[in-house]
Amino acid sequence: MSDLEAFRQEIRAWLEENCPPEMRQPVHDEDDICWGGRHFQFKNEAQKLWLTRCAAKGYTVPDWPQAYGGAGMSPAEAKVWREEMNRIGARPPLSSFGIWMLGPALLKFGTEEQKVHYLGQIARGEIRWCQGYSEPGSGSDLVSLQTFGEDKGDHWVVNGSKIWTSYANKADWIFCLVRTDKANKYQGISFLLFDMESAGVSTKPILLISGNSPFCETFFDNVKVPKQQIVGELNRGWDVAKYLLGHEREMISGAGGGDRLTTIGAVLNRAGLEDPLLRAELAMFDVDALAYGAMGEKFLDEIKVGKAHPAQPNMMKYAGTELNKRRYELLMAGGGSASLEWESEASDGGSRARGWLRTKANSIEGGTSEVMLNVISKRILDLPGA
Amino acid sequence: MPLYHTEDQAMLADTARQFMADEGAIAKQLRHFRDIGCKDGFGHGLWKQFAELGFTGILVSEADGGLGMGHVEAGIVLEEIGRNLTPSPFLTSAVMAASALADASAELKGRYLPGLLSGDSVFALAIDEGKKHRPERIATRAVRSGNGFSLSGTKDFVVHGSSADMLVVAARTAGADDDAEGITLFAVPRDAAGLSQDAVRLVDSSMATHLRLDNVQLDADAVIGEVDGGREVLSRVLNAGRVGAAAESVGVAQGSFDMTTTYLKQRKQFGKLIGEFQALQHRAAHLYSEIEIARAATIKAQQLLDAGSDKAELMVSVAKAKAGKAASLAVREGVQMHGGIGMTDEYDIGLYMKRDRALAEFMGDMFYHADRVAKLSGY
Numbered sequence: 229m230s231d232l233e234a235f236r237q238e239i240r241a242w243l244e245e246n247c248p249p250e251m252r253q254p255v256h257d258e259d260d261i262c263w264g265g266r267h268f269q270f271k272n273e274a275q276k277l278w279l280t281r282c283a284a285k286g287y288t289v290p291d292w293p294q295a296y297g298g299a300g301m302s303p304a305e306a307k308v309w310r311e312e313m314n315r316i317g318a319r320p321p322l323s324s325f326g327i328w329m330l331g332p333a334l335l336k337f338g339t340e341e342q343k344v345h346y347l348g349q350i351a352r353g354e355i356r357w358c359q360g361y362s363e364p365g366s367g368s369d370l371v372s373l374q375t376f377g378e379d380k381g382d383h384w385v386v387n388g389s390k391i392w393t394s395y396a397n398k399a400d401w402i403f404c405l406v407r408t409d410k411a412n413k414y415q416g417i418s419f420l421l422f423d424m425e426s427a428g429v430s431t432k433p434i435l436l437i438s439g440n441s442p443f444c445e446t447f448f449d450n451v452k453v454p455k456q457q458i459v460g461e462l463n464r465g466w467d468v469a470k471y472l473l474g475h476e477r478e479m480i481s482g483a484g485g486g487d488r489l490t491t492i493g494a495v496l497n498r499a500g501l502e503d504p505l506l507r508a509e510l511a512m513f514d515v516d517a518l519a520y521g522a523m524g525e526k527f528l529d530e531i532k533v534g535k536a537h538p539a540q541p542n543m544m545k546y547a548g549t550e551l552n553k554r555r556y557e558l559l560m561a562g563g564g565s566a567s568l569e570w571e572s573e574a575s576d577g578g579s580r581a582r583g584w585l586r587t588k589a590n591s592i593e594g595g596t597s598e599v600m601l602n603v604i605s606k607r608i609l610d611l612p613g614a
Numbered sequence: 615m616p617l618y619h620t621e622d623q624a625m626l627a628d629t630a631r632q633f634m635a636d637e638g639a640i641a642k643q644l645r646h647f648r649d650i651g652c653k654d655g656f657g658h659g660l661w662k663q664f665a666e667l668g669f670t671g672i673l674v675s676e677a678d679g680g681l682g683m684g685h686v687e688a689g690i691v692l693e694e695i696g697r698n699l700t701p702s703p704f705l706t707s708a709v710m711a712a713s714a715l716a717d718a719s720a721e722l723k724g725r726y727l728p729g730l731l732s733g734d735s736v737f738a739l740a741i742d743e744g745k746k747h748r749p750e751r752i753a754t755r756a757v758r759s760g761n762g763f764s765l766s767g768t769k770d771f772v773v774h775g776s777s778a779d780m781l782v783v784a785a786r787t788a789g790a791d792d793d794a795e796g797i798t799l800f801a802v803p804r805d806a807a808g809l810s811q812d813a814v815r816l817v818d819s820s821m822a823t824h825l826r827l828d829n830v831q832l833d834a835d836a837v838i839g840e841v842d843g844g845r846e847v848l849s850r851v852l853n854a855g856r857v858g859a860a861a862e863s864v865g866v867a868q869g870s871f872d873m874t875t876t877y878l879k880q881r882k883q884f885g886k887l888i889g890e891f892q893a894l895q896h897r898a899a900h901l902y903s904e905i906e907i908a909r910a911a912t913i914k915a916q917q918l919l920d921a922g923s924d925k926a927e928l929m930v931s932v933a934k935a936k937a938g939k940a941a942s943l944a945v946r947e948g949v950q951m952h953g954g955i956g957m958t959d960e961y962d963i964g965l966y967m968k969r970d971r972a973l974a975e976f977m978g979d980m981f982y983h984a985d986r987v988a989k990l991s992g993y
Contacts, residue, residue, distance in 0.1 A: 307616070497993030508981075511988035515980070518929065518987070519911035519936040526617035526910040535618055540906075547903045602892075604899035609875055611898065613890035 250274035265356025282321035297351025303532030326350035360404030396444035419465035438585040481548030496562035539607035546600035549590035638700030655821040656701035665733025684920035689861035696865020711737035713854040738778035740769035756785035775823030797844040863937035867944035870966040908940035935983035
């Protein structure tokens with residue numbers, strides 16, 4: 229037996245013993261997702277147990293070093309972990325922007341002290357993070373951001389506001405882009421971390437077309453941030469931001485798995501598919517979805533060994549989000565008038581219609597599809613003037 | 615297994631890329647043999663070179679004198695063939711017929727494999743009946759006769775049929791035309807009495823035939839695999855041909871795309887390089903994504919086939935459909951973005967469009983395979 233095969237057996241046995249049956253069910257609702265954090269309300273004991281057991285082994289972040297709360301798995305081992313999780317339909321023990329976004333940035337740019345402190349908290353699900361990037365006047369043109377941190381010796385005083393801050397009202401800490409030099413556009417931004425309970429921080433949820441409020445406006449009124457809470461060098465936060473955006477795009481692309489990669493023809497067929505043209509559309513969609521699934525696997529394999537083009541996450545984000553929008557258009561069409569229901573019990577509170585509307589943000593958040601195409605043109609295709 | 619090439623595979627890719635760019639180039643092969651009106655539509659010299667490099671033995675087991683490699687390796691060669699539009703009988707002979715012969719009797723292997731390995735023989739497949747690929751329905755009959763069988767029926771789109779020394783013919787030995795079972799594959803020599811072929815040149819300058827079997831008498835030893843049990847061999851041959859065609863399509867798409875992006879960086883209009891226009895940039899970037907995804911689907915299908923996975927069947931159809939879709943977009947955008955010169959015979963971009971059309975039909979187009987994906991998924 230190869231080492232990897234032995235590892236697979238070990239993982240399989242551990243999962244068999246430790247993954248509670250409730251955690252092997254598909255995720256239905258938002259509250260089936262474990263986000264962790266100071267104020268997180270576990271839906272049930274199984275959810276809490278699953279997090280605790282995984283965190284103890286470093287399995288919430290399997291490929292992070294053990295010193296920072298991970299399990300230190302190699303790329304090949306991490307792939308085995310994902311495959312074995314998928315095999316039994318296990319839910320991720322912990323989902324968080326700390327894992328997907330801040331973590332990779334800290335691993336690359338953080339000091340040793342920061343890594344031990346913050347990464348450990350993330351891995352154990354103790355602190356829930358949000359991301360302070362977009363501002364009311366800075367959407368696609370992110371670098372024009374205005375939130376300002378005034379140098380006060382051993383700390384900054386931050387003033388300004390952010391928008392589209394995902395779950396800011398539920399987060400414990402924020403990683404935030406703050407202008408620390410007004411004279412330099414790109415090299416005048418710093419990447420700061422601070423507690424959302426700091427004096428002067430307030431949030432206001434934004435009601436979306438889906439009827440839900442996953443995003444907030446976030447306001448900073450003379451918020452004091454100690455100098456040691458900067459990641460990377462002063463005024464070089466854009467480098468960190470860009471690196472992190474790659475991970476954000478990877479996350480939104482769904483490359484790591486999740487329901488947006490799955491096919492839908494068989495699902496809709498069970499509810500009765502009588503329209504041959506709809507069936508044809510579904511078949512063409514399923515081809516694209518399965519092909520994109522292979523792309524996601526290839527992308528993850530390549531990124532682990534440095535074979536992926538550095539701008540490839542932009543392509544994944546573009547293709548993945550456009551695919552997910554198409555998926556929901558077809559789910560709505562397949563569901564017919566039943567998918568229009570907004571509040572009924574049968575529709576689970578209008579989950580399909582709300583989900584459909586939510587997907588429209590996929591190709592806007594984290595860089596619009598149009599921006600992604602610009603980046604591909606410039607950085608991958610090297611087209612002139614792009 | 616990670617979805618990228620191993621070191622050995624990357625080395626093979628380098629060899630194939632260099633070789634095909636030098637020896638298989640459009641001017642040297644496709645245009646040359648087209649312009650002299652070659653009745654084969656490809657050059658035997660290049661086919662011999664394929665053999666010298668070992669390409670023709672990629673899917674032949676080591677025990678049978680080949681390299682014992684898999685569909686990933688065959689796909690590496692096919693992608694380069696696609697990129698250079700290199701006309702060759704590689705897909706029909708070294709991929710499809712070789713897959714058929716893999717489980718054939720020692721007698722048949724001894725008769726045909728040496729010619730394949732040396733590059734002296736060319737093989738073709740006689741599967742399709744009618745204008746569209748529909749191998750679920752086989753009406754060509756083989757009835758017991760004397761020591762063997764007598765075959766009668768007609769076949770279409772027999773690529774390289776008139777150049778082939780041997781044709782793998784799918785015929786029905788039992789059941790009704792639409793039955794899944796009752797199929798038998800035969801190795802039919804080119805000079806078999808009662809076999810006639812009507813050769814036609816196709817849009818991409820390749821040659822195919824309409825084939826007629828009129829009481830063709832074959833000995834029992836011409837049977838590949840089991841009598842009435844040919845569906846399994848046929849499946850293997852079809853999977854090999856489909857995933858191979860997908861790889862070639864990815865190459866066609868990439869070749870067309872590279873030519874087009876190069877042009878976008880050279881051609882000026884309104885005082886600007888046309889590649890500066892966002893209308894073209896976004897279309898090029900979208901096309902890039904589609905080709906990348908098609909390549910990923912194709913390598914996934916190749917790996918699953920090589921691993922003998924029960925998911926291979928589904929992924930092969932995904933790959934053929936997706937690669938066909940991406941290549942079709944690549945050649946249409948290619949001609950459009952080249953503008954007027956894209957319509958001229960002098961420029962190669964139109965040749966990509968023609969090859970894509972022929973490859974799209976070969977072994978089932980994207981509609982056939984999307985339908986198959988639906989059926990395999992239970993709807």
